[in-house]
Every structure is written in structure tokens, then in C-alpha cells.
């Protein structure tokens with residue numbers, strides 16, 4: 030097994046319609062076998078980042094590489110091999126299933142497209158169905174005849190059939206009840222251990238991120254604002270935005286009560302991002318310099334990368350510190 | 353197997369409301385008559401009976417005879433066959449070509465797209481009848497020629513809808529998901545795009561059938577369509593019209609046949625449209 | 638006593654499939670009082686979305702509903718489709734689980750919102766409708782509403798699409814609002830904002846809300862009562878604090894036991910082992926018996942009905958033995 034670089038973004042940007050800066054100079058390196066969580070506000074560019082990795086969106090600046098090869102080149106030279114290497118679960122689970130094909134038919138596309146062994150694939154489908162608590166009869170149904178959470182798991186099975194080395198999952202547990210969610214994550218983690226899978230997961234569920242990932246990337250308005258080992262981040266978030274984000278995590282044990290830091294001010298538009306630090310318009314600890322110069326991603330002593338002039342100046346409120 | 357059950361389900365849906373049920377029944381009857389015309393018609397449609405010219409209804413001739421003594425019932429039964437042959441061939445041809453051009457224009461942006469769109473625009477700026485008349489006048493009229501000419505005039509109609517459908521389906525998340533899964537462009541087109549654009553095209557096809565029937569009848573009425581001994585509704589209408597002063601019935605029968613056929617296909621097409629869009633049921637208006 | 642706003646009696650939902658009759662809902666009894674918020678939780682695929690689609694009269698063809706669903710005394714199941722259509726968007730509105738199925742991809746967001754307003758309030762002028770639409774977008778936390786109104790659904794991020802749908806439902810000011818997992822794609826901050834919005838909506842219009850969610854913390858914060866579903870049955874019903882703090886039904890217990898936030902990090906995530914029920918099977922006994930830790934001989938005979946026990950309702954034969 031290699032421990033080389035599996036995913037690499039080099040100053041990658043995505044600009045839509047010439048003005049909308051969905052991603053702005055994102056650099057990132059993920060080692061093979063790593064599990065990385067991506068969190069951040071709605072619209073901060075998480076899905077765009079995922080799409081960049083699988084080549085659904087091409088960078089308007091910079092470069093995206095998988096296993097040392099630029100995505101663009103990989104798609105040109107050997108499309109199918111590239112697809113087997115990296116798979117993605119998209120955010121809208123139901124809408125990603127082709128409506129006129131049965132679930133069984135969609136899964137067996139792995140055989141038709143990639144020439145996998147038919148019998149072996151069928152056997153794996155059945156094992157995975159059972160593992161993810163899906164009834165077998167689902168194979169005969171059409172996508173509009175299954176539930177939202179079932180659609181999500183069908184997508185997972187389809188991706189795993191190809192045994193990818195990189196799995197990019199956009200909200201893989203959305204719409205699943207906690208019991209199935211647990212089983213799905215166990216399955217993905219097993220895969221990860223056995224096959225050295227690189228696993229990039231976007232999620233709004235901070236409990237899941239904390240449980241499952243080794244490293245977490247926090248995004249704000251198209252930029253990475255913090256990139257840290259998950260344990261470190263949850264204990265000592267360096268960026269003020271990370272702190273506010275973590276403080277909102279509702280805890281069932283605390284009876285649903287929370288002492289969240291609520292951000293003031295409007296969410297800025299990514300078509301007209303604020304000057305200096307993008308977060309300064311809402312940052313509780315902003316100083317005059319913040320609106321003038323944009324902070325660079327810098328490494329702190331604790332090993333976190335953070336984009337802030339005054340890291341660690343906003344601490345987590347009490348209830349969240351130990352959990 | 354699955355296709356058949358979907359077809360049956362759709363037809364059942366179509367017949368859920370009275371107008372759809374009536375349309376479906378009439379369409380079925382018309383197709384039945386067209387297919388089994390030789391067995392249903394009591395006489396050879398071209399057999400002359402000079403003694404019984406322009407006779408009224410009788411036991412031998414239920415609908416009477418025309419100016420040459422030919423049995424009107426038999427002529428209308430064969431006329432149904434002619435009308436259906438022309439209508440269905442035209443629709444099939446226009447659907448195929450329109451779909452191909454529509455898909456092409458959506459897939460290949462640039463000069464190809466522009467050329468196709470210009471062709472669509474220039475063709476549809478003339479009414480179909482005028483276009484067909486001009487073409488027939490230049491190229492002469494035979495059944496294949498007539499079919500090609502009318503079909504050409506309808507191609508833009510199908511082409512535009514196919515194009516719009518492809519453009520909207522192309523960006524649906526499931527198409528992207530198929531790409532990520534490794535499906536080739538061709539595979540995506542054949543298995544994932546075409547099946548999802550077919551429904552509206554089939555609806556348009558059924559709504560266009562009455563138009564084709566009307567165009568063919570008008571051309572034949574004007575003498576630009578199918579040549580006389582062949583029994584076509586337009587030709588029959590013309591014959592009846594010529595002899596209207598002597599006998600009113602023939603012209604009424606031909607008009608009725610035309611009216612019923614167009615109405616039947618329109619009702620059927622509209623019910624089909626309501627039945628076929630599975631997502632309209634889930635989408636809150 | 639006044640009549641409840643919504644009352645559902647013995648609701649069954651079946652579909653004919655190649656493998657026989659599938660029972661999606663197996664006899665649901667449920668009432669929602671005016672001004673109350675009912676949460677529905679339960680296993681993915683247990684029939685939550687099907688239940689609310691039946692209330693909305695939005696069943697896909699081929700599904701067959703029996704029983705009664707009364708809104709203000711009017712049976713919705715026997716109401717014609719055109720009358721039902723008139724009710725939707727007026728008296729009842731729904732936020733769909735899958736935004737892409739509810740938003741039309743070829744119309745701009747603004748057009749769709751304005752249509753909703755003008756459909757609900759035919760007297761309202763265009764400008765007024767546009768203003769209300771843009772206010773609603775701001776309320777759900779979307780900045781830059783002018784730009785968002787011009788966007789097509791495909792240009793929005795997943796969380797934005799979801800919020801557009803919420804805005805749409807708010808514009809209707811319905812008597813009863815059905816929200817099917819409305820916050821799965823939203824981060825905790827915005828989720829909190831939406832929850833607050835829903836609560837205000839209930840207070841301002843004394844409407845009722847049915848809120849489906851897999852997030853037990855959110856259910857706890859928002860709802861008055863909660864219903865737990867499993868395999869097409871309602872297995873438990875009661876005040877939200879009671880049920881989540883002290884679940885009676887073995888399924889509810891297992892489900893709540895899977896909640897992630899208080900599990901230690903080093904054990905695999907909890908899940909409920911065993912096979913999920915097939916909709917085409919009709920086992921004679923309790924639907925949960927094959928996976929239940931407490932199952933005994935009595936459980937294999939008949940499906941136990943919902944019955945009162947310690948102030949809650951639960952459908953289990955052994956409540957006395959297991960508490």
C-alpha cells in the first residue's frame with residue numbers, strides 16, 4: 030500500500046459566469062488512505078470542490094490532480110480507469126438515479142460499463158444490500174418508488190462496486206436515520222482500512238465528522254479557512270469561523286439546549302467578496318487590519334493550517350469543550 | 353415485458369377520464385378498420401356500378417354510392433387505411449429525423465447547431481400546407497412523395513421539442529452521476545437521455561396525427577395529393593363536393609369521417625399527455 | 638372539545654408489484670391538533686414520506702390508499718384531484734425531501750416563488766409578489782435575494798435549493814405545513830434559524846406543522862409530540878420529551894441508542910442488526926419482532942395495536958415486562 034499523495038489541488042479556482050467565485054485559490058493535499066471531512070456554511074463551495082475532484086467542473090484557474098495525474102488529462106487518456114479510481118456520491122440522492130431504469134439495472138451498469146464479472150457483482154450487491162439494511166425487492170423498483178434514505182444507500186453501493194481508491198461523498202448520511210447511518214459509516218471505514226481508500230466527506234453533521242475523520246477542512250466563502258487534525262480542531266479551533274461553527278453543534282445530551290455563538294451580519298456574496306479577510310464582516314474578534322489584508326493559510330504550533338491574523342482569539346464556549 | 357406493462361398502465365391512465373376513454377376507443381376502432389380494411393369492406397372500393405350512380409343508402413350499399421357507382425362504405429373504409437398509412441408514416445419519419453436533428457443540435461454547439469436551427473426556422477415560417485403544396489407541385493405526387501413532403505414540414509416541430517428536452521435533461525443530476533460512474537456519451541444518450549425525452553415527443557406525435565390527416569386531406573381535396581382511383585378522405589370529399597347539388601350524403605359522410613378522426617386523435621393525445629408525465633403528479637403545480 | 642385539524646384513520650397504502658402486493662403503510666391512526674407541531678421519526682424506508690404524500694394527495698400512479706385522512710372534517714382521500722389541487726399551496730403546503738423533484742429546473746427561482754404568491758393570493762400585484770418572495774428568501778437566510786431570484790435551481794447549492802423550498806412553503810401561510818426533512822443539507826446555524834422560523838410561523842398563523850426528521854436533537858427542539866414509525870406502522874406516539882427521554886417501544890429504544898453524540902470514539906458506531914421488513918411480506922406477528930431484543934412467543938402472533946402506557950402510546954405486547 031502506498032502512502033503517496035492521492036488528491037491534490039493546486040491553487041484551484043472555479044468562477045461561474047465570470048463573477049461568481051465559488052472556489053478561490055484552494056490548495057490541498059490528501060494522502061492515500063486519509064479520511065478528510067469538509068465542513069462550512071451553505072454555499073461556501075464544498076460541492077464545487079467535490080465536483081472539481083471528479084472532473085464534473087473544470088477549474089478556471091489552477092489544477093486538480095488525482096494520483097499524480099491532472100483530472101483533465103486522466104479523463105482524456107483513460108476515462109474508465111479514472112472513473113474506477115475515483116467515485117463520488119452527489120448531494121441530491123434521488124435526483125442522481127436515472128428515472129427510467131430499475132435499481133438493479135443501475136447497479137448492473139457496473140458490469141455493462143466496466144466489464145466486472147456478472148456473478149461476482151451480483152453476489153456483492155446482495156451482500157451490500159443486506160449490510161446496508163436494504164430489502165432485496167428494491168432491485169426491481171424504479172427510483173421514484175424508493176425512499177430518500179434508500180436512494181442514498183443505493184448510490185453508495187453503486188460507487189463501492191467499482192472498488193475506487195478515492196471516494197468523494199457529498200453529505201453521505203443526509204436523510205438516514207441514526208441506526209442506518211452508523212452502519213453505513215462502519216462499512217465505509219472498513220473499506221477504508223481494507224483497501225486503503227482515500228475518503229473525502231462533506232457533511233453538516235459535526236458528530237459524524239468528529240467520529241469518522243482524521244482531518245477536517247473548514248471552508249468559508251470559497252476559501253479554506255482552517256485545515257487541521259479533527260481532534261485538534263474540535264478541541265482548539267484556530268479560526269473564529271471554525272469556533273462559531275462548532276459552537277452551534279446541538280447536543281442531545283444537553284437536552285437540545287446550546288450556547289451557540291450566533292453570527293451577526295449578512296452572509297456576503299461570493300460575487301462581491303469582502304476585502305481583506307473574507308470573514309471580517311461577521312467576525313466577533315475582527316481588528317482593523319482584518320478588512321485590509323487577506324491573511325494567508327499559515328501553520329500554527331498545534332499543527333493546524335489557519336487563515337486568520339489572530340488565530341485562537343475566539344474560544345469555544347464551555348459545553349462544547351469536552352465532548 | 354416491462355415495456356408492455358408500462359404501455360398498458362399508460363393506456364389505463366389515459367382512459368381514466370371520459371374524453372380520454374372515448375378518444376382511446378375511437379382511435380382503437382380507427383386503427384382496427386385501417387388494418388382489416390380488406391375484410392371489413394363489403395366491395396372492392398374501385399368496382400364501378402354505373403347503373404347505381406349516386407344512390408342513397410340501401411341494403412346493398414349501406415352508405416350509398418358515388419358518382420361512378422362505387423360503394424361509399426368500402427371507399428371510406430379503404431380511405432381510413434390510406435389516411436392512417438400516410439399519418440403514421442409521416443409521424444414516424446418526422447419523429448425520427450426531428451429527434452436526430454434535435455439531439456445533434458443540442459450536442460454539437462457551434463456551426464452545426466446554428467445550421468440546424470436556421471433550417472428549422474425557415475421551414476416552420478411557412479404553414480405546412482403551403483410548403484407541402486409547393487413541394488408537391490414541383491416534385492409531383494405519389495404516396496411516398498407525399499409522406500416525405502409532409503414529414504419534412506413537421507420535422508422542425510419535433511426537432512425543437514427534442515432539442516429543448518435534451519438540453520434540460522442533459523444537466524440533470526442523474527446524467528452527471530452516470531458520467532461519474534463511467535458511462536460513455538453514447539451510452540448516456542441511448543440509455544439515459546432518449547428514454548427521458550421520449551414521453552413529450554410521443555404526446556406531440558399523437559397530437560400531430562390529426563394535423564397530418566388534415567394536411568393530407570386538404571392536399572388531396574385540392575388535387576395535389578393522392579391520385580383519384582385511390583380512396584383518400586380528401587379525394588372523397590372532393591368527389592362529394594363536386595356532386596353536392598345532386599346528392600348531399602357523400603360530402604357529409606366524408607366530412608364526418610375527417611371530423612371524427614381528428615377529434616379522436618386530439619382527445620386521445622391530450623389524455624395521453626396528462627397520463628404520461630409521471631413527474632407532474634409529484635410536482636406541486 | 639374541538640375537532641382536530643387533521644385526523645388520519647386506519648390509513649393503508651399499497652402498491653401492486655411483480656412480487657405481490659407491497660404494503661407501504663399498514664394502518665396508521667394519527668391526529669394533529671391545531672397549532673401543534675408533530676415530529677415523525679423512524680427507520681429510513683418506514684413510510685414517513687409516503688404518509689405525508691398521501692396527505693398531500695401526491696401519490697405516484699399505481700399506489701392505492703385506503704382509510705381516511707380528514708382535514709377540518711373533509712376526507713382528502715375522496716376529494717377529487719382538482720379540489721385537492723386547490724387545497725395544495727393554500728390550506729396545506731409541503732417542503733419536499735428532495736428539492737430537485739419539487740423545483741422546476743427550467744424556470745427561474747423568482748418566477749416560481751412569485752407564482753406561488755399569486756396563486757395563493759390572486760389579488761396581489763406583481764411588485765408586491767416579488768417583494769414578498771424576496772423577503773421570504775431573506776428570512777430563510779439567503780443573502781443577495783435579487784441574484785438568487787434570477788438563478789435557475791441548478792445554479793444554487795444544495796442548501797440554497799432546500800431553503801428556496803422552505804421560502805416557497807412559507808409564502809403559502811398554510812393551515813398545515815408538512816416539512817419532509819427540510820434541513821438535511823443545512824448547517825446547524827441555518828438549521829437553528831429555520832427551526833425558529835417554523836416556530837414563529839406556528840405562533841403567527843396558529844397553523845400545524847408535521848416535521849419529519851432524522852435529527853433527534855432538532856425534533857426535540859421544535860416539536861410538541863413525536864411519532865415513531867417502523868415498517869409502515871406507527872409504533873410509538875407521545876410528548877416529545879417523554880418519548881426521547883424514555884422511549885417505550887423497543888424500536889424507539891434501539892433508535893435513540895444509536896445517537897452518535899454520546900458514544901465513545903473507539904467502538905464501532907451503533908446500529909440495529911437484523912433484516913429490515915420487506916413491504917411485500919406480511920408476517921403475522923409484531924413487525925419489529927425479528928430484530929427485537931425483547932421478542933417473546935407472544936410477539937409472533939399478532940401485530941400489537943397502539944395502546945396507552947405511562948402517558949405514551951406504544952405498539953408493543955410486552956410493555957409491562959420490559960419497563
Ligand SMILES: Nc1ncnc2c1ncn2[C@@H]1O[C@H](COP(=O)(O)OP(=O)(O)OP(=O)(O)O)[C@@H](O)[C@H]1O
Pocket residue numbers: 045046049050051069070071072073074075076077078120299791792793794795796797822
Ligand atoms: N452552475 C452554477 N452556476 C452559477 N453558480 C453556481 C453554479 N454552481 C454553484 N454555483 C454557486 O457557487 C457557490 C458554491 O456552491 P456549492 O454548491 O459548492 O456550495 P456548498 O458549499 O456545497 O453548499 P451547500 O452546503 O448548500 O450544499 C454558490 O454560491 C452557488 O450559487
Ligand SMILES: Nc1ncnc2c1ncn2[C@@H]1O[C@H](COP(=O)(O)OP(=O)(O)OP(=O)(O)O)[C@@H](O)[C@H]1O
Pocket residue numbers: 170173174175176177178179204206652654659661680681682683684685686687688697699700734916
Ligand atoms: N411506488 C412505490 N412502489 C413500491 N414501493 C414503494 C413505492 N414508493 C415507496 N415505496 C416503498 O415504501 C417504503 C416507504 O417509503 P418512504 O419514502 O415513505 O420512506 P421514508 O420513511 O420516507 O424513508 P426515508 O427516511 O428514507 O425518506 C420504502 O420501502 C419504499 O421503498
Ligand code: SF4
Pocket residue numbers: 268269270306307308309310312313314315316319324336337338339340
Ligand atoms: S482574520 Fe480577522 S476577521 Fe478574519 S477571522 Fe481572523 S480575526 Fe476574524
Ligand SMILES: [Mg+2]
Pocket residue numbers: 075076077120199794795796
Ligand atoms: Mg453542496
Ligand SMILES: [Mg+2]
Pocket residue numbers: 176177178685686687734817
Ligand atoms: Mg422520506
